[in-house]
Amino acid sequence: MIFAARSTVLRAARSQLHPSRPIFAFRLSAVTRLLSTLAVLEQRGGKLSASSLSAIAAAQKLGGSVTGFVAGSGVKSSAAAEAAKIKGVEKVVAVENEAYDKGLPENYAPLLVNNVKNGGYTHLIAAHSAFGKGLLPRVAALLDVQQVSDITGIESEDTFVRPIYAGNAILTVQSEDAIKVITVRGTAFQGVETEGGSAEIVDGSDPKAESTTEWVSEDLAKSDRPDLGTASRVVSGGRGLKSKEEFDRVMVPLADALGAAIGASRAAVDSGYADNSLQVGQTGKNVAPQLYLAAGISGAIQHLAGMKDSKVIAAINKDADAPIFQVADVGLVGDLFEKVPELTEKLKK
Amino acid sequence: MASSLRILVPVKRVIDYAIKPRINKTQTGVETAGVKHSLNPFDEISVEEAVRLRERKGPLKVDSILALSAGGAKCADTLRTAMAMGADKALHIDVPESADGGPEPLTIAKLLQGVVQKENINLVLLGKQAIDGDQGQTGQMLAGLLGWSQATQASKVDIKDESGTVEVTREVDGGVETLKAKLPIVITTDLRLNEPRYASLPNIMKAKKKPLEKKSLADFGLEDKRRLKTIKVTEPPPRQGGGKVEDVDGLVSKLKELGAL
Numbered sequence: 196m197i198f199a200a201r202s203t204v205l206r207a208a209r210s211q212l213h214p215s216r217p218i219f220a221f222r223l224s225a226v227t228r229l230l231s232t233l234a235v236l237e238q239r240g241g242k243l244s245a246s247s248l249s250a251i252a253a254a255q256k257l258g259g260s261v262t263g264f265v266a267g268s269g270v271k272s273s274a275a276a277e278a279a280k281i282k283g284v285e286k287v288v289a290v291e292n293e294a295y296d297k298g299l300p301e302n303y304a305p306l307l308v309n310n311v312k313n314g315g316y317t318h319l320i321a322a323h324s325a326f327g328k329g330l331l332p333r334v335a336a337l338l339d340v341q342q343v344s345d346i347t348g349i350e351s352e353d354t355f356v357r358p359i360y361a362g363n364a365i366l367t368v369q370s371e372d373a374i375k376v377i378t379v380r381g382t383a384f385q386g387v388e389t390e391g392g393s394a395e396i397v398d399g400s401d402p403k404a405e406s407t408t409e410w411v412s413e414d415l416a417k418s419d420r421p422d423l424g425t426a427s428r429v430v431s432g433g434r435g436l437k438s439k440e441e442f443d444r445v446m447v448p449l450a451d452a453l454g455a456a457i458g459a460s461r462a463a464v465d466s467g468y469a470d471n472s473l474q475v476g477q478t479g480k481n482v483a484p485q486l487y488l489a490a491g492i493s494g495a496i497q498h499l500a501g502m503k504d505s506k507v508i509a510a511i512n513k514d515a516d517a518p519i520f521q522v523a524d525v526g527l528v529g530d531l532f533e534k535v536p537e538l539t540e541k542l543k544k
Numbered sequence: 545m546a547s548s549l550r551i552l553v554p555v556k557r558v559i560d561y562a563i564k565p566r567i568n569k570t571q572t573g574v575e576t577a578g579v580k581h582s583l584n585p586f587d588e589i590s591v592e593e594a595v596r597l598r599e600r601k602g603p604l605k606v607d608s609i610l611a612l613s614a615g616g617a618k619c620a621d622t623l624r625t626a627m628a629m630g631a632d633k634a635l636h637i638d639v640p641e642s643a644d645g646g647p648e649p650l651t652i653a654k655l656l657q658g659v660v661q662k663e664n665i666n667l668v669l670l671g672k673q674a675i676d677g678d679q680g681q682t683g684q685m686l687a688g689l690l691g692w693s694q695a696t697q698a699s700k701v702d703i704k705d706e707s708g709t710v711e712v713t714r715e716v717d718g719g720v721e722t723l724k725a726k727l728p729i730v731i732t733t734d735l736r737l738n739e740p741r742y743a744s745l746p747n748i749m750k751a752k753k754k755p756l757e758k759k760s761l762a763d764f765g766l767e768d769k770r771r772l773k774t775i776k777v778t779e780p781p782p783r784q785g786g787g788k789v790e791d792v793d794g795l796v797s798k799l800k801e802l803g804a805l
Contacts, residue, residue, distance in 0.1 A: 246717070299723075300684065300687070300688075300694055301693060301694070304688060324717050325697065325714075325715070325716040325717045326716075326717075328680055328684075328696065328697075329684060329694070329696045329697075330684075331684075332649070332680070332681035332682075332683075332684035332685045332688070333684045333685065333687060333688035333694065334688070335650070335681070335685065335688075336650060336653055336684070336685035336686075336688035336689050337688050337689075339650075340650070340771070341648045341649070341650045341770075341771035341772050342649070342650075342679075342681055342685075343772065344678070344679045344680055344681060345678065345679075345680075354775060357678075358678065358780070359574075359676065359677055359678055359777075360559070360565045360574060360675070360676055360678070361675065361678065362780060363564055363565050363780065364565055364567055364574055364777050364778070364779070364780070365777070365778050365779070365780050366774065366776075366777050367774075367775040367776050367777075367778070368772045368773065368774055368775060369772065369773040369775055370771065370772055370773075371771050371772070371773065372771050407691075407692070407693040407725055407726070408693040408694070408695070408723050408724070408725040409723065409724045409725065410721070410722075410723060411711065411722040411723060411724050412721070412722045413716070413719060413720065413721040413722070414719050414720050414721075415716075415718045415719035415720075416718055416719050424717070428804075461735070470719070471699070471715055471719075471720070471736060472715070472716075472717065472718050472719050472720075477675065477678070478672075478673075478734075478735055480717075485803075485804055486799065486804040486805070496561075496562075496564060497561070503780075503783055506804065507799065507802045507803070507804035508783075509795065509799060509804070511795075515788075520785055520788065521783075521785045522783045522785060523785055523786065524785070524786035524798075524802060525786050525787075525788075525789055525795060525798040525799060525802070526785065526786075526787070526788040526789070527788065527789055527791070527792065527794070527795045528788060529791075534792055534795075537792045538792050538795065538796070541792060541793070541796055542796070542805075
């Protein structure tokens with residue numbers, strides 16, 4: 196079954212490389228196995244999540260064939276159809292079953308393991324989102340594989356680059372596992388063309404494992420603003436904002452003027468100025484927008500971990516010695532309650 | 545099978561969160577000798593939550609809180625800290641130190657699986673990630689190996705009834721989500737779950753008398769085999785501050801110049 200997905204042309208080419216060996220010998224050697232990637236795509240209500248496209252971008256960078264994977268109710272005509280249009284995707288494996296709508300790892304992991312084994316994939320990739328973080332290590336353990344988390348670079352099919360110690364060190368690591376299970380940092384893998392492809396949609400196998408966990412409810416912050424993880428501009432507020440009222444009064448108009456997403460430091464989130472989901476940093480979101488504007492943020496190691504790959508960093512802070520100024524491309528020392536509204540006014544013009 | 549909680553809290557000794565790590569000369573890892581270490585911040589939260597479950601006197605009594613750490617001799621200090629915070633006993637899995645960090649998450653997960661079975665554990669509380677490796681895998685891997693429910697990035701844990709129903713609110717992209725499961729369960733903790741206590745001096749003294757058992761990976765039929773080979777560890781590309789501007793007009797024109805506006 197491992198050969199089912201391969202084209203006869205490639206098979207012929209490969210048997211010429213080792214004409215004396217029977218074809219099934221390839222299966223034993225990771226080196227000669229043809230690279231094929233299954234990219235797990237997250238969907239909600241039939242729509243693909245923007246962050247999960249980074250799994251496709253990384254898969255394309257690896258080379259070899261790229262197959263998308265979607266599961267949930269009625270996905271074939273919605274999320275899978277959307278995935279099939281992505282340029283470079285050869286096939287989309289879809290499993291229609293409402294049991295997978297909430298992406299619970301307890302039943303989603305056996306589902307993935309089943310499909311990875313059936314398809315003979317060499318690589319399994321998902322975005323390092325809440326969904327991917329919860330799911331992929333469980334899958335890796337079931338496959339007896341040591342996962343590589345949150346990669347920012349691909350050196351070869353088995354060698355990956357990832358930040359450690361809150362981005363203060365960069366680790367290059369080589370995986371010896373037969374199947375590479377990887378989560379990718381969304382900001383490092385972008386540029387998927389969502390039109391122009393015409394992949395075939397096929398049914399995946401469904402082991403119908405029961406989830407021992409039941410989804411009860413969710414409370415998602417609603418916003419018309421661009422998504423923090425993928426926004427091209429982010430304005431972020433810290434402890435210097437002093438209260439939730441001030442945070443909203445000062446930061447929201449600035450974000451509106453720039454068409455930016457709003458982020459926050461841990462101090463601002465812990466003090467209740469902003470929602471938890473807006474936290475930027477080692478333990479919150481990683482962002483890498485064109486412009487990151489930090490107001491009232493000192494620039495602790497843990498915060499810098501989440502934003503120092505931004506193209507341009509601007510900082511407004513009244514403390515001229517704040518560490519944020521060491522990474523900011525442009526810094527303004529001053530009272531943010533005065534400078535930010537002034538900036539907002541000038542940007543509107 | 546519930547009737548009481550037998551909690552396992554795996555903890556890791558890591559370079560203190562406030563310290564900027566330095567890469568060693570051979571580019572094989574981070575300089576750890578002579579550097580301040582402490583309990584991984586997320587693990588502190590796990591220990592705190594275990595102790596609070598006992599203090600809360602919910603529908604299920606906490607029978608025992610076992611802290612576990614795998615690593616070099618100094619892990620014993622980390623375990624004493626956990627016991628000073630309220631863990632009852634500790635298990636130190638002695639693993640020789642190496643430059644490229646401790647055993648891989650998969651090995652730790654297999655170790656924890658063995659401990660869970662041996663100690664009849666029904667709740668494992670882990671940090672959502674260690675701040676050195678930043679991998680965020682161990683809890684999920686353990687849940688997978690055990691076939692248990694998992695609730696990651698927990699910001700609220702509530703034991704609902706005597707039959708062991710657990711409700712967990714977790715931090716997800718864009719907000720929170722609430723899950724319900726029956727014990728046994730693996731929960732990984734987020735920063736928002738609680739504010740860890742400081743160990744008081746009397747409790748630190750008491751912790752010295754609490755039992756600390758030492759074992760090896762081999763006792764659980766495991767070895768510290770690495771599936772991932774460290775090729776190199778390097779400094780991230782340095783980022784130079786671009787200097788300061790005088791006023792808001794200067795800021796706007798500099799941003800235009802940089803193409804950010």
